[in-house]
Amino acid sequence: MSALGSWSDGPARKAIVDFVAQTCAGVPVAERVAVFDNDGTLWCEQPLPIQADFILRRLAEMAAADPELRDRHPWKAAHEQDVAWLSAVMTEHYAGDDTKVKVLLGGILAAYAGMSVEEFEERSDAFLRTAQHPTLGRAYLECAYRPMVELLAYLEANGFTNYIVSGGGRDFMRPVTDELYGVPRERVIGSTAALTYTNDDRGGTITHTPRPEYLDDGPEKPTRIWSRTGRRPLLAAGNTNGDVPMLDFARHADKPFLRLLVLHDDAEREFAYTTGAEQALERAASEGWTVVSVKDDWTTVF
Structure with missing residues (x-):
């Protein structure tokens, strides 16, 4: 190079x-x-940050295991693959409204609470090495x-x-x-x-x-x-x-x-x-x- x-x-x-x-x-x-x-x-x-895909898969996994979560954001958005709600999170954040950011952050914190740093890293590494970008036709590492x-x-x-x-x-x-x-x-x-x-x-x-x-x-x-x-x-x-x-x-x-x-x-x-x-x-x-x-x-x- x-x-x-x-x-x-x-x-x-x-x-x-x-x-x-x-x-x-x-x-x-x-x-x-x-x-x-x-x-x-x-x-x-x-169309979403790479880490958002990683997080959404975890939230959807949680919603699949617990039906009560499916009526609460951000699990609801992940379960229904509501891209519009998710896209609005950062759009509203940069416009000065962090309402949805706080909701998403609460879900993220709950999703990994109690998980060791080693397990989290293993999950992150495996995701980044296997997952594909949804529209570009290439792996995330590419x-x-x-x-x-x-x-x-x-x-x-x-x-x-x-x-x-x-x-x-x-x-x-x-x-x-x-x-x-x-x-x-x-x-x-x-x-x-x-x-x-x-x-x-x-x-x-x-x-x-x-x-x-x-x-x-x-x-x-x-x-x-x-x-x-x-x-x-x-x-x-x-x-x-x-x-x-x-x-x-x-x-x-x-x-x-x-x-x-x-x-x-x-x-x-x-x-x-x-x-x-x-x-x-x-x-x-x-x-x-x-x-x-x-x-x-x-x-x-x-």
Whole structure:
């Protein structure tokens, strides 16, 4: 894979190359931190995020076993395959209404409460390695964006430390991020339930509880980046309104910095949508962020 070989010659590629050159010329390696959203930035998030499919299968399984759950959301939506209700969850979230998010989150927490972290990882890993995207005709592990994988490798080759900072589940992504992106599991920042430790004769067991620890979205992203890295990133890449605070956090007064916003505008090779990205696109236009057009800036998508 050549460096940025799937990027068209244009403003976005030039902005990346110029930024890396400036950084290498004057910023110590230890300070070269880059952060990337995952859903819609590193891998496909339509028609639903990949983890949503994983969760819905678990909720449907629970509803099949317990008829009383079938009249309660989110089990009702999973049992009836009500894509409209599920799609509205994130649409309303980015519009400022978290009513459905809280309902879905309650179901997710109940779905995995009491499950050990090892069992959860085994389930996540098996799902990601076997499940197929519903419309693209490819496995989920083949839904990573090739240009972004090249960008991660290009940054690493130039002394950057890359982190994934996602609203998706931290422990859902960890089994495959090193393989897909070259980002090891300890550099994955994501949403998580509160965990608890119980001593036993197997060396202790960590399990999921029915309580959220945090949803890694919006203003939570900069907080988690600082908590994990102790640094303000030089590069931040995202694609929705929930990534705006993270892109803001990449601003520096005395160092080169780059904010990338992926624009999904290629209905032929992937999907075309801006729902949930309206504020981000306005900020990109007013503040000179680098907008990456899937249609114009990527010669290959997957």
